[in-house]
Amino acid sequence: MNPDRAVGILLFLLAVGYGLEALGLEAEYLADPLGPKAFPLLLAAVLLGLSLLMVAFPGPGAWPGFPAWARQGVALLSFVVYAYALVPLGFVLASSLEVGLLARLLGAGWAKGLAAGFAFALALYLTFVFGLGIPLPLGAWWPG
Amino acid sequence: MDVLTQLAHGFAVALTPLNLALAFAGAFLGTLIGALPGIGPVNGVAILIPIAYALKLPPESALILLAGVYYGAEYGGRISSILLNVPGDAGAVITTLDGYPMAQKGKAGEALALSALSSFIGGTLSVVGLTLFAPLLAQWAIRFGPAEYFALMVFAFTTLASLAGRSPVKALASSVFGLMLATVGLDPGSGVPRFTFGQLKLYDGVDFLIVAIGLFAISEVLVLMEQTFLGRGGAIRVETTLVSLKTFLASLWSILRGAAIGFFIGVLPGAGASIASAIAYTTEKRLVDREGTFGQGDPRGVAAPEAANNAAAGGAMVPMLTLGVPGSGTTAVLLGALMMFNVTPGPLIFQNRPEVVWGLIASMYIGNLMLLVLNLPLVGVFARILAIPRWFLVPAIATLSFVGVYAVNNSAFDLLFMTGIGVWGYLMRKFGFPLAPMILGLVLGRLMEVNLRRALAISGGDWGILFSSPIAKVLWILALLSLFFPWLVGRLAKAR
Amino acid sequence: MRKLGRLAVAALALGLFSGAGAFSPGNVECIAPANPGGGWDFTCRSVGKLLYDLKLVPRPVKVTNMPGGGGGVAFAHVVAKRKGDANLLVAASPATTLRLAQGKYGNFTADDVRWLAALGADFGVIAVRTDAPWKTLDDLIADLKKDPAKIAFGGGSAVGGQDHMKVLLLAKAAGIDPLKVKYVPFSGGGEALTSLLGGFVQVFPGDASETIEQMKAGKVRILAVLSEKRLAALPDVPTAKELGYDAIWAVWRGFYMPPGVPDDAYDWWVGTMRKVADSPQWAKIREGRGLAPFFKGGSEFEAFIKQQVKDFRELSRSLGLIK
Numbered sequence: 001m002n003p004d005r006a007v008g009i010l011l012f013l014l015a016v017g018y019g020l021e022a023l024g025l026e027a028e029y030l031a032d033p034l035g036p037k038a039f040p041l042l043l044a045a046v047l048l049g050l051s052l053l054m055v056a057f058p059g060p061g062a063w064p065g066f067p068a069w070a071r072q073g074v075a076l077l078s079f080v081v082y083a084y085a086l087v088p089l090g091f092v093l094a095s096s097l098e099v100g101l102l103a104r105l106l107g108a109g110w111a112k113g114l115a116a117g118f119a120f121a122l123a124l125y126l127t128f129v130f131g132l133g134i135p136l137p138l139g140a141w142w143p144g
Numbered sequence: 145m146d147v148l149t150q151l152a153h154g155f156a157v158a159l160t161p162l163n164l165a166l167a168f169a170g171a172f173l174g175t176l177i178g179a180l181p182g183i184g185p186v187n188g189v190a191i192l193i194p195i196a197y198a199l200k201l202p203p204e205s206a207l208i209l210l211a212g213v214y215y216g217a218e219y220g221g222r223i224s225s226i227l228l229n230v231p232g233d234a235g236a237v238i239t240t241l242d243g244y245p246m247a248q249k250g251k252a253g254e255a256l257a258l259s260a261l262s263s264f265i266g267g268t269l270s271v272v273g274l275t276l277f278a279p280l281l282a283q284w285a286i287r288f289g290p291a292e293y294f295a296l297m298v299f300a301f302t303t304l305a306s307l308a309g310r311s312p313v314k315a316l317a318s319s320v321f322g323l324m325l326a327t328v329g330l331d332p333g334s335g336v337p338r339f340t341f342g343q344l345k346l347y348d349g350v351d352f353l354i355v356a357i358g359l360f361a362i363s364e365v366l367v368l369m370e371q372t373f374l375g376r377g378g379a380i381r382v383e384t385t386l387v388s389l390k391t392f393l394a395s396l397w398s399i400l401r402g403a404a405i406g407f408f409i410g411v412l413p414g415a416g417a418s419i420a421s422a423i424a425y426t427t428e429k430r431l432v433d434r435e436g437t438f439g440q441g442d443p444r445g446v447a448a449p450e451a452a453n454n455a456a457a458g459g460a461m462v463p464m465l466t467l468g469v470p471g472s473g474t475t476a477v478l479l480g481a482l483m484m485f486n487v488t489p490g491p492l493i494f495q496n497r498p499e500v501v502w503g504l505i506a507s508m509y510i511g512n513l514m515l516l517v518l519n520l521p522l523v524g525v526f527a528r529i530l531a532i533p534r535w536f537l538v539p540a541i542a543t544l545s546f547v548g549v550y551a552v553n554n555s556a557f558d559l560l561f562m563t564g565i566g567v568w569g570y571l572m573r574k575f576g577f578p579l580a581p582m583i584l585g586l587v588l589g590r591l592m593e594v595n596l597r598r599a600l601a602i603s604g605g606d607w608g609i610l611f612s613s614p615i616a617k618v619l620w621i622l623a624l625l626s627l628f629f630p631w632l633v634g635r636l637a638k639a640r
Numbered sequence: 641m642r643k644l645g646r647l648a649v650a651a652l653a654l655g656l657f658s659g660a661g662a663f664s665p666g667n668v669e670c671i672a673p674a675n676p677g678g679g680w681d682f683t684c685r686s687v688g689k690l691l692y693d694l695k696l697v698p699r700p701v702k703v704t705n706m707p708g709g710g711g712g713v714a715f716a717h718v719v720a721k722r723k724g725d726a727n728l729l730v731a732a733s734p735a736t737t738l739r740l741a742q743g744k745y746g747n748f749t750a751d752d753v754r755w756l757a758a759l760g761a762d763f764g765v766i767a768v769r770t771d772a773p774w775k776t777l778d779d780l781i782a783d784l785k786k787d788p789a790k791i792a793f794g795g796g797s798a799v800g801g802q803d804h805m806k807v808l809l810l811a812k813a814a815g816i817d818p819l820k821v822k823y824v825p826f827s828g829g830g831e832a833l834t835s836l837l838g839g840f841v842q843v844f845p846g847d848a849s850e851t852i853e854q855m856k857a858g859k860v861r862i863l864a865v866l867s868e869k870r871l872a873a874l875p876d877v878p879t880a881k882e883l884g885y886d887a888i889w890a891v892w893r894g895f896y897m898p899p900g901v902p903d904d905a906y907d908w909w910v911g912t913m914r915k916v917a918d919s920p921q922w923a924k925i926r927e928g929r930g931l932a933p934f935f936k937g938g939s940e941f942e943a944f945i946k947q948q949v950k951d952f953r954e955l956s957r958s959l960g961l962i963k
Contacts, residue, residue: 007575011317018324018339027334028960031799031823032601036331036338039593043323050317059311064574068373072366072570076563079362082546083559095543102365102539106372116536117543124547134191134551135702190676194685194703289840290824330710332825335742335800335961344709344716344746413834414827467837468853469830477676479830486928490853553707594827601824602792602840 002061008054015051019044071105078102090139095121151275154502157204158510166201166209167507171514174216179526181224181361181541183548184233184353185217186473193481203485204503208511210481211504214474215267215511218417218457219519222259222450223526227252228541230361234352235417235453237583238425240360241307242438242445249441252527257386258395258443259450260519266403266451267512270458273407274465275505278494281411281459282466288412290598291610295619296412297592300419302626303426304581307439314577321572322585325350326593333597345557354549354562355586359579361545362566367573368538386523387443395447398428406452410459416472417453417460418587424452430629458508464489465501663726663905665697670895671730673714675707680731683893686925687729687759687916694919696912701729711736712745719752722898726905729756729895734952735802736896737945741952742800742962754901755945757913757937758894760926762847764806764866764887766880769836770859777863777883780843781814788820794841796829800961803832805952806845806866806889808959813885818959836860847891848874849930866890871932892934894941910938 022040066072078101085094099117104110128134157163170192177188189210196206221232226243239259246255273281288296301319308315328339329349340346402424409420428448429438438445460472468490470476482489487497494501532540549558569579596610603609611617668691670684681703688701706714714730722728730753740750766777774780784791795803804825808818824841826832829850836844837859844851844860848871854860855874864880865871866889880887895913897906916922917935926933936944956962 003575021339025331025336025338027331027336028962029334029799029819031333031825032597033605034333034597034600036334036336039596040324040327040338043320043327047317047320047324050313050320053313054317057313059576066370066574068370071373072369075365075369076567079542079546079563079566080560083556083563086550086556086559091547095547098546099536099539099543102542103535106369106535106538108533108535113535113539117539120536120540120543124543128547128551135704136547136551186675190705193676197685197689286834286838289835289838330798332798332827335798342746344712347709347712347744348707413831463834467830467834468850469834470828476828476830480676480678480682483682483929486925488853488928488930491857491859492853552705554704555708598824598826601822604789604822 002058003063004058004061005055008051008058011047011051011054015044015047018047075102075105087137088140089137090141091136092118092121092125093139095124147275150498150502151506153498154504154506157499157503158208158506163205163208163503163507164510166205167212167511168514168518170209170212171216171219171511171518174213174218175220175223175515175518176216177213178217178220178232179223180220180548181228181230181232181357181545183551184221185214186233186477187552188217189213189474189477189481193477196481197485203482203487203497204500206485207478207482207487207500207504208507210478211508212511212514214457214478215454215508215515217474218267218454219260219263219515222263223256226255226259226446227526227529228361229364230541230545231356231583233417234356234587235421235449235456237356237360237418237580238421238449239446239453241425241580242440242442245439245441246443246446247527247530251441252530253385253523254387254391254443255446256523256526257520258392259446260516260523261387261392262395262399262402262447262450263454264512264516265399266406267454267458267515268509269400269403269451270407270410270455271505271508271512274458274461274508278462278466281462284408285411285413285463285467287613287615289613290595290602292613292615292619293412293414293595294592294599294610295616295623296409296415297419297588297595299619299623299626300423300584301588301592302623303423303430304584305627306426306429306629307578307580311576314575315581318572318577318579319581319585321568322582322587323589323592325355325582325586326589332594333601343557345555349590350561350586351558352583352586353552354558355565356583357545357549358562358565359569359572359583361541362563363569363573363579365538365542366566366570368534372534372538386520391443395444398432398444398448399451401428401431402448402451403455406455407459409452410456410472411462413460413463413467413469414472414591417456418584419591420456420459421449421453422584425449426626430626454512461504461508465493465504466491468493663902663908665908666727667699668697668701668727668729669704670701671704671706671714671718671728673706673708673711673731673736676705679733679735679891679893680711681705682929683731683733683895684729686929687895687922690916690919690921690925691912693921694916696915710739710744712739712748715745715748715753718896718898719748724900724902725898726901726909728898729909730897732894732896734889734891734948737948738800738802738805738952738956741949742956750945750949753896753899754906755942756895756897756906756909757917757941758892758934758944759913759917759922760893760929760931761934762849762891762893762929762931763871764802764889764891765844765846765848765851765874765877766806766810766863766866767836767844767846767851767855767860768842768863769839770861772842772861774863775861777878777880777885780863781816781885784811784814784821785816788816789822791843792822792824792841793843793845794824794826794832794835795845796826796832798825799823800956801825802889802891803829803845805955806887807843809887809889809955810845810866810880810885812955812959813880813887833860847930848932852930867932873927873930873932890934892936893931894936907938913937 103113
C-alpha cells in the first residue's frame with residue numbers, strides 16, 4: 001500500500017480516538033460557551049479531513065526504509081532503561097554506560113565509547129552540580 | 145531630555161566594576177546554559193536566583209546578573225539550533241530552519257556569526273525602543289484583550305502556511321499535532337482535565353521544552369544513527385570564517401524588519417520570542433524569498449528570526465517594568481527575583497527605584513555588546529563542535545538532552561515522554577512531515593484556544609467581540625492577506 | 641545526598657542522646673510544588689534562607705522545584721516516597737487545600753500529610769479601575785444584582801481556583817446566585833490585572849499584594865479586602881465583612897511535612913517556625929511582599945486545615961464545581 005495512504009489511515013484512527021475522548025469531557029461549570037470539548041472536536045474534524053485527503057491523494061509511492069531499525073530499537077530501549085536507572089545507578093555511571101552503548105551502536109569500540117562516556121558524564125556532573133548548583137542523582141550504591 | 149539623564153544615571157550604575165563583572169558573568173553563563181539543549185533561559189535564570197540571593201547583591205546588581213543570563217541564554221540557544229538542529233528554547237526553533245542547513249553546507253561559522261550580529265542589532269534596537277517608548281508601549285500592550293490576542297494568534301497561524309513546503313496537507317497535519325498536544329492538561333475554562341489519562345504530571349500541560357528536545361534532538365539522534373549505519377554523512381567540512389560583509393549587508397533589511405516585528409510582539413504579555421521569530425521569518429520569506437532558498441540555508445532566514453527573538457526579549461521587559469506583568473516565561477522568573485529583593489515592579493518602579501530600572505536598561509545595552517564580543521571570536525570554537533566524530537557527538541547530544549530535561553524536574557516521566565515524542569518526530573521526518581509547524585502549533589494552540597474562550601466568556605457568547613476593536617479588525621485583515629498572499633503575488637506577477 | 645542527610649540526622653540523634661529525644665535538623669530540603677518565581681517558590685526560598693540566617697538549621701536549605709498537577713505531583717511524591725523524612729518541608733497555601741477539597745490530587749486527602757504551620761497571609765481584594773462607576777463595594781453589588789451578565793470578573797486562576805472562589809463566595813454572601821456571575825480565567829494575576837486596566841474585564845478579584853502597586857499608582861481602586869480586620873497596608877480600605885458581606889479569603893503561606901514524621905521532630909519544627917515568624921527579618925520580608933502577619937502552627941494549624949478543606953468542599957459542591 002502507498003505509504004501516504006497508510007499514514008492517512010493511521011491519522012484517521014488518531015483523529016477518531018482523539019475526538020471520542022474529547023466527546024467524553026464533561027464539565028460542571030463553564031466560564032465560556034465553548035467549553036472543553038469544542039476546540040478538540042474541531043481539531044479532530046480537521047485531522048479527519050486531512051487524513052482523508054491523504055488517503056485520496058497520496059504522494060509518490062516510496063516507503064521510507066528503516067535500515068538501522070535494530071540499532072535504533074536498542075538505542076530507544078536504552079533510553080527507557082536510562083530513565084529508570086538514573087536514580088539507582090547515579091548520573092555518572094548511567095550516562096557513561098549510555099554513551100558507551102550508543103557509541104558502540106555507531107561503530108566505535110567499547111573501550112573508546114565507555115572512556116569518552118565516563119569523561120563526558122563526569123564533566124557534565126561537575127558542571128551541573130558544582131558549577132550550576134543543580135543536583136544530579138548520585139546513585140544508590142554510593143556510600144552514605 | 146529627562147529620559148537621557150535617567151539613562152545616564154543608569155549607565156553610572158551599570159558601569160561600576162561589580163556590575164560590569166556581573167553582566168559579563170551573566171552573559172557568559174547564560175550563553176553556556178542556553179547552548180545546552182534542554183535548559184532554556186527560564187531555567188537558567190531560575191537556577192541563578194538563589195546564588196544571586198546568597199551573594200547578598202543589591203537589587204540592581206542581581207537584576208543585571210540575571211538579565212545577563214537571560215540575554216546570554218537567548219544567544220546560546222542559537223548555537224545548538226544551528227549546529228545540532230536542536231532548539232535551545234522556544235525562540236530558537238525557527239532558527240533551525242535555515243541555520244541547520246547552513247551548517248550542513250559547511251557554513252556554520254557564517255550562520256553563528258550572522259546570528260550573533262542579528263541578535264546584537266535586534267537586542268540593541270529593542271533596548272532603545274524600551275528606553276524611549278516604555279510608557280507608550282505599555283499603553284499599546286494594554287489595548288490587547290483576549291479578542292485581539294486571538295486575532296494575533298490566527299494571523300500567526302496563517303503565516304505558518306508559508307512554511308508548508310512541498311506538502312501543505314502534511315504541514316497542516318503537523319500543526320494540528322501541535323495543537324492537539326496543546327489541549328493536554330487542565331482546562332482553565334472549566335477546571336476539567338483533558339487527555340491526561342490520570343497522569344497528574346500532565347495536568348499543567350505538556351512542557352514545551354520537553355517536546356522541542358524530543359522532537360528535534362531525539363529524532364536527530366535516530367536520524368544520525370541511520371545515516372551512520374548507511375555510511376553516509378562523514379564529518380562535515382567546517383568553514384569557520386565569519387560572515388562576509390556582503391552577506392551581512394544583504395541581510396540587513398531582514399534584520400531590521402525582524403527586530404521591529406520582534407519588539408512589538410515581545411511587548412505583548414504572553415506573546416514571546418517564539419511567535420515573534422515565527423512571524424518575522426515567515427514575513428521575510430514572503431517578502432524576499434524569490435528563488436525558494438528559505439529553508440535551504442538562506443542567511444536571511446537566520447538573520448530575521450534571530451533579530452526578532454532578541455528584540456522580543458527586550459520587548460518583554462516593557463510590561464515587566466511598566467506594569468509589573470510578565471511578558472514571557474523568563475520575565476516571570478525575573479519578576480519573582482525582583483520581588484525577592486524587595487523591589488516591586490509596577491507603574492511606580494520608575495519613580496521609586498529608578499536606579500534599578502535604568503541600571504537594568506543600561507546594562508542591557510552593555511550586555512548586548514558583551515555578548516557580541518564574547519560570541520564572535522568563539523564562533524570558530526563552536527563551529528568546530530561539528531568536527532567531533534559522530535560516534536561521540538550523537539551520544540553527547542542524547543545525554544545533554546537527558547540531563548537538561550531531567551535537571552529541571554527530576555522526573556523519569558519527562559524522559560520517557562521526551563523519548564516517545566522523539567520517536568514520533570523521527571517517524572514524522574521519515575514520512576515527510578515538517579517538524580516546525582508542530583512545535584509552533586503547540587505554542588500557538590494554547591494561546592489561541594484560551595483567548596478565544598476568554599473573549600467569548602466576556603461577551604457572553606457573542607462572537608462579534610472577536611471583530612469589534614480596530615486592532616482586531618486590522619489583524620484579521622492581515623490574516624486574510626497572509627493566507628492569500630501567494631495567490632495574490634502570483635496574480636500580480638502575471639499581471640506584469 | 642538525602643541518604644547522607646538521614647545518616648547525619650541519625651548520627652546526631654544518637655550523639656545527642658542526652659537531649660531526651662531532641663530532634664536536630666540535618667540537610668533540610670524545601671520542596672516548592674511549582675516552577676521558580678511563584679508563591680510557593682518564594683515561600684521556600686525566603687523562609688529557607690531565614691532558617692539558615694537565623695542559625696536555626698546547620699546548613700543552607702536546599703530548594704527543589706517539583707511542578708506538576710498544581711502541587712499534586714509533589715504531594716504524591718511526598719506521601720509515597722518521603723515518609724518520615726523530618727528534614728523535608730513542602731510549601732503550601734490555600735491553593736493546596738482547595739485542590740485537595742476538590743479532589744484534584746487524585747485519591748489523596750489532607751490527612752495524608754502533617755500540616756506544619758502558616759507564617760503570613762495575603763488577602764483577597766475586590767478591585768476595579770479607578771475610572772469605574774463604582775466607588776464602593778455596595779455600588780458594585782447593586783449593579784451586579786441588577787444585571788450580572790454586564791460585569792465580568794477577571795481572575796488569575798482557572799475555573800474552580802482561588803480567584804474564582806473569591807467571586808463565588810462574595811456572590812453568595814451578597815445573596816446573588818453565584819452561577820450567574822461572569823468569571824473569566826486568566827493565566828495569573830498579572831494577566832488579569834492587565835485585562836482590567838485595558839477595560840476588558842471590570843473587576844479583579846486578586847490578592848492584596850499584587851494589587852497594591854497599581855492602587856498606589858492611581859490606576860486601580862480597591863473596593864474591599866476579604867479579611868477579618870482592615871490590613872495595615874490598606875488602612876482606608878474596608879473589609880467586605882464590615883460592609884455586611886461575610887466573605888473572607890486568606891491566602892496563607894505555610895508548609896506541610898511528610899506523614900510519619902516523629903512527634904519530637906514535628907514539635908521542634910513548629911517551635912522553629914514560630915521563631916521565624918516572630919523574627920524582625922521575617923516581618924521585613926513579609927511587608928516587602930505585602931503579606932500580613934498570620935501565624936498558626938502545630939495542632940491549631942492542623943485543625944484549621946481540616947476545617948478549611950471541609951469548608952472548601954462544601955462550597956465547591958454548592959457551587960456546582962464538584963459533584
